[in-house]
Amino acid sequence: MDRLLMTESPVIVPSSPSLSAVQIVAALSDRASGVSARELARLNGRGSFDSATNAEITATLERIIDALLGHACRHITEHADTPVGQRHAIALQELFALEPSSESGPAW
Incomplete structure (x- = not known):
């Protein structure tokens, strides 16, 4: 997946504004907590x-949950200010249909 997201292909920007890495981690945490x-x-x-x-x-x-989401959350947080991190964040936002969360989420 990293190779796919690191290519120079155009990024399809979602119709809603992109969430920050912290918001995505928090939204994933909320989703995982709810399912659990x-x-x-x-x-x-x-x-x-x-x-x-x-x-x-x-x-x-x-x-x-940590095994499934931990690496992805650490990756987008560590690379939040890079094009790769931004593409990963957009991909996770779209994949999980994430909405902003008011909490800071776990420290994955």
Whole structure:
């Protein structure tokens, strides 16, 4: 994907204004937190877990989210002021249909 985004091909600018790297990380964090909370609620609705099991499931979901989104979030934050970072930010914004978030998000 890096090679694709690093090419000199024209960048298609989304119809809405581009979000900053910090806003994208925060919006991805919000999205991941929402999905995680809904899945935990769904699992708890199927049967109750003790607090240790619930904590382990929560920690597992957090590790999965970090594994899936951590690198991308670090990359766009580290390269926010470069053309590559800006293209990655636009791609993530479009891919996940992200809207601005008021929170600062995790420090991936």
